[in-house]
Amino acid sequence: MDHKGFAELKEFYALSILDDEQKSEFEEYLRLHPEHRAEVDDLISVGDLLALSPEELEPPASLRSSIMATVKAESRESEAASRQRSRQSLWERVGDFSRFGRIAVGAAAILLIGVLSWNSFMQRGEIQDLRSAAESKQAAEQAQGSSIESIRLEGAATGKVEVVKLEGEQAVLVAEGLTPIDKDKTLQIWVIKDDVPKPSGIFNPGEKLRSVAVGHSLKNADMVAVTVEPAGGSQAPTTDPVMVAKL
């Protein structure tokens, strides 16, 4: 296409009414002569205005329902596929984590001093009260000679992290002495079951003792991991685990 052809067709191009062959030739000319791009963009903007000129009509509600049903279904499929990718990714990362000996075993675990009924503390939603309540429960357990199952998480992170199983396979994560992280980050707990990491709570590290409810049951779970995630947490792990415990 030469300049004459360009000049003849530019309005038609702006109105999107060239056939495919003409359109390709026109765009090739435009690619070779970028100095005409602004002029064509101006014409396109004018042509676009025509889209606003028809009398406004209300689409039927059923159209929205139909479109959104498809969109939601595709969104769910995409989310499932993403979860699947994350599962594989995390599992691989956990494998690497162990294989290359990045686990810094050493720090003495902190002991959670008690156990509290999961249901009651969920209803109260008072995590801060957990420790004191747990202490009482532990004292009672000890008095009865029963034991508390706690599992230490190990990894590259400094500090001490432990998961303590509660009644009904629920659990509390207790941490102390963890190095602070960036303000726009958080630590996130994952309960991994059948290769599926489920987001199970977030917490911020610090020198002081912190206890966090683990948001998923540990029943039949394979592993608990902690990763560093953007503030607010993630739906799937985005980084390698800094602490891991096999259950």
Add this chain to the structure above:
Amino acid sequence: MAGRESQYLLMADEDLMSMAEEDNSQAFGVLYDRHSRAAFSLAYRMMGDRQSSEDLVQEAFLKVWRSADRYRVERGSVRTWILSIVHNRGIDQLRATASRRRTQDRVEATTQKVQHSDAFSEAWRNSRREQVREALQTLPEEQLKILELAYFSGYTHMEISELLDLPLGTVKGRMRLGLKKIKNYFDDQELAVRG
């Protein structure tokens, strides 16, 4: 309405597009609510019947959903992009139809039968619509006719030439003048053509 969905209502189209790109169906739903009337109106103007218009809008919005990552803010507004998809798909469908319909006459004949929108809540959009209509009213009938046949019915310049029994040069000239006058109208009013 849930809190999160309420937040979406306050977001700019461009932000909602970014969220739709991340498969956020709620954000996409807000975009649909904002632009479906304009899209349906354009589709109806092109296709001339409600069923074909619904099919076209559905196809176009699903393309928007599936191709959200292809939106480029520097090329224009989200609304313009959505309407261009409706338009391009509509042209394809019209051209694929063996017996292309003269939609203008059909629309004029049926406009009174359809229910007009009462949802004129977004004042600036309506203002924009009015500006465009006023600009089109400044065009001589023969220029307007050619623009409409080209834009809404997808006729090529040669087809319009045959249809109106006019020399090809006349068709091109009227189209050029028509677009120029619309641009001049906006320039004279110190209104932005893009929006």
